[in-house]
Structures are given as C-alpha cells and as structure tokens.
Amino acid sequence: MNLAFRLKMAKQKGEALIRERKIDSLPVDPFAIAVDHDILVEPKPDTEPGVSGMLLRHGDVFGILYATYIPSEGYQRFSVGHELGHYFLDGHIDHVLPEDGVHASRAGFVSADPYELEADHFSAGLLMPSTLFSRALSRAGQGLVAVESAAGLCRTSLTATAIRYAELTDDAVAVVVSTGKTIDYCFLSDTIKSLPQLTWLRKGTPVPRQTATAQFNADPSRIANADRTEADIDIMDWLGGTRSVEAVEEVIGLGSYGKTLTVLTCPSLVDEAYQDEDEDEDADLEERWTPRFRR
Numbered sequence: 001m002n003l004a005f006r007l008k009m010a011k012q013k014g015e016a017l018i019r020e021r022k023i024d025s026l027p028v029d030p031f032a033i034a035v036d037h038d039i040l041v042e043p044k045p046d047t048e049p050g051v052s053g054m055l056l057r058h059g060d061v062f063g064i065l066y067a068t069y070i071p072s073e074g075y076q077r078f079s080v081g082h083e084l085g086h087y088f089l090d091g092h093i094d095h096v097l098p099e100d101g102v103h104a105s106r107a108g109f110v111s112a113d114p115y116e117l118e119a120d121h122f123s124a125g126l127l128m129p130s131t132l133f134s135r136a137l138s139r140a141g142q143g144l145v146a147v148e149s150a151a152g153l154c155r156t157s158l159t160a161t162a163i164r165y166a167e168l169t170d171d172a173v174a175v176v177v178s179t180g181k182t183i184d185y186c187f188l189s190d191t192i193k194s195l196p197q198l199t200w201l202r203k204g205t206p207v208p209r210q211t212a213t214a215q216f217n218a219d220p221s222r223i224a225n226a227d228r229t230e231a232d233i234d235i236m237d238w239l240g241g242t243r244s245v246e247a248v249e250e251v252i253g254l255g256s257y258g259k260t261l262t263v264l265t266c267p268s269l270v271d272e273a274y275q276d277e278d279e280d281e282d283a284d285l286e287e288r289w290t291p292r293f294r295r
C-alpha cells in the first residue's frame with residue numbers, strides 16, 4: 001500500500017469516527033472522545049522540544065499526555081487527535097506501543113515516519129471532517145482570512161487548518177510553512193495544480209529569494225511577534241512553471257512555534273474555472289438544441 005493511500009485511509013478513519021458519533025457541528029472535542037474511551041488525558045509541561053504528546057499503555061489501559069510548550073490550543077488539540085490516531089488506527093498499537101510503556105509523538109506533519117504521518121492525517125480528519133469543514137469554507141472568503149475563519153470554528157492551528165484548506169477548497173491556493181530560509185512543506189490545491197510545469201517546493205528547499213516571506217523570515221522578531229505582511233506577486237515567483245498569473249502572498253509569523261505560514265492565492269484562476277464551467281454548459285446546451293434546429 002503506498003503512503004498517499006495509507007494517509008487518505010487514516011484521514012477517512014478520523015472522519016468515520018465523527019459520523020459514528022453523529023457529530024454534526026464544529027468544533028470537534030478530542031478530549032471528550034478520549035474520555036468516552038476511558039483514556040485519561042493530561043497536559044505535560046516538561047516534554048523535550050519537538051515532542052508533541054505521548055501515548056501511555058499499561059495493559060489495556062491507555063493515557064494521553066500532550067505538550068504545552070507551544071501555548072496554542074489548536075496545536076494541543078491536534079496533538080491529542082494524533083494520539084487518538086495511534087489508538088484507533090489499525091496496526092498502530094502493535095507497532096508504536098506493543099507492550100506497556102510510552103510512545104513519544106512528533107505531530108504536525110513534521111515527521112517522515114509513516115505511522116506519525118498517519119496519526120497526523122487521522123487527527124486532521126477527526127478535527128476537520130470534510131463535510132463540516134467545506135460547509136465552513138463556503139462562507140469564509142479566500143486565502144489567509146479563510147484559514148483563520150475555519151481555524152476559529154474548528155479550534156485548530158493555522159498550519160493544520162491551512163493544509164486542510166488547500167486539500168478541500170476550489171480556490172487556487174498554495175500553503176507553505178517555512179523556518180528561516182528553508183521550506184518545511186508545501187501543499188497545493190487541485191485548482192492551482194492545473195498551472196503548467198510547476199516546481200514542487202520540497203521539504204528542505206530554500207524559500208525563494210526576494211519574496212515577502214524571505215524578507216519576513218530574515219527578522220526572527222517578526223515571527224515571534226506573529227507579525228503579518230502581504231504582497232501582490234506573480235505565482236511564478238514561487239512556483240515557477242510557464243504561466244504568469246497574478247497572486248497574493250500573505251505571510252504570518254507563528255509565534256513560539258518559530259515557523260512562518262505563507263498562503264499564496266490566485267483569485268483570477270478561480271474565476272477562470274467558473275468561466276470554463278459556464279462555457280461547458282453553454283456548449284452542452286448548443287449540442288442539445290442544435291439537432292432540433294436542423295430538423
């Protein structure tokens with residue numbers, strides 16, 4: 001089974017749990033789900049940096065500890081969702097915690113370990129189930145404002161929400177998380193993927209020079225202060241390719257997380273997609289009617 005498929009299944013497992021529990025409004029409460037399964041959840045202030053949370057096992061009794069060094073409710077809820085992923089996903093307990101002890105997690109799409117990534121995707125599906133999330137997006141605008149609005153409703157972190165936004169929106173967006181001069185990850189929406197010959201911004205590649213994000217990241221205090229900036233750009237500045245499209249680059253520092261979120265939006269590309277649909281409909285109508293006229 002390839003990794004992309006495994007991650008999709010993990011996300012769907014998180015969403016299935018929401019359906020089983022008949023949850024039909026946001027936010028989803030991962031703490032309540034844990035309690036219902038007799039899993040004790042507690043904060044753990046003294047985890048080592050990078051550890052987002054822990055799953056504990058004693059026989060068939062499980063507990064969750066979540067890190068608090070990042071004082072973000074969204075991050076902490078996502079971390080609890082990640083540990084629930086290890087609890088609910090097939091094969092996880094056997095792999096990460098086959099006997100009594102502790103599994104230390106690195107949640108938040110930063111690990112390359114497939115089990116950690118599966119647990120992240122489970123958490124995303126659990127806290128941002130596609131039906132409820134898409135409904136929220138339909139009245140949330142575009143770009144960073146949409147991410148912030150959905151994050152407020154789901155009580156999830158800006159980064160996890162931005163990734164889910166890129167996955168589920170019809171808008172032409174790219175979501176980039178960076179640390180200093182380096183890209184941590186980049187997610188593209190389906191609409192923006194339609195641009196020809198894009199360069200994939202892989203983990204570890206440099207933030208393109210001369211972008212608003214590169215300038216922003218040169219001053220760590222702006223990241224720590226959760227400053228923002230914005231610039232009108234050409235999408236080729238970031239994604240290369242062969243087609244010039246006007247875009248907006250929105251940048252926000254993620255405070256003590258030490259990273260920066262960049263949301264790139266091409267508003268005109270969405271309009272084009274709608275136009276294409278309209279044209280297709282016109283063409284369909286013509287096809288349907290023309291034979292009658294000929295008779």
Ligand SMILES: [Zn+2]
Binds near residue numbers: 082
């Ligand atoms: Zn984990």
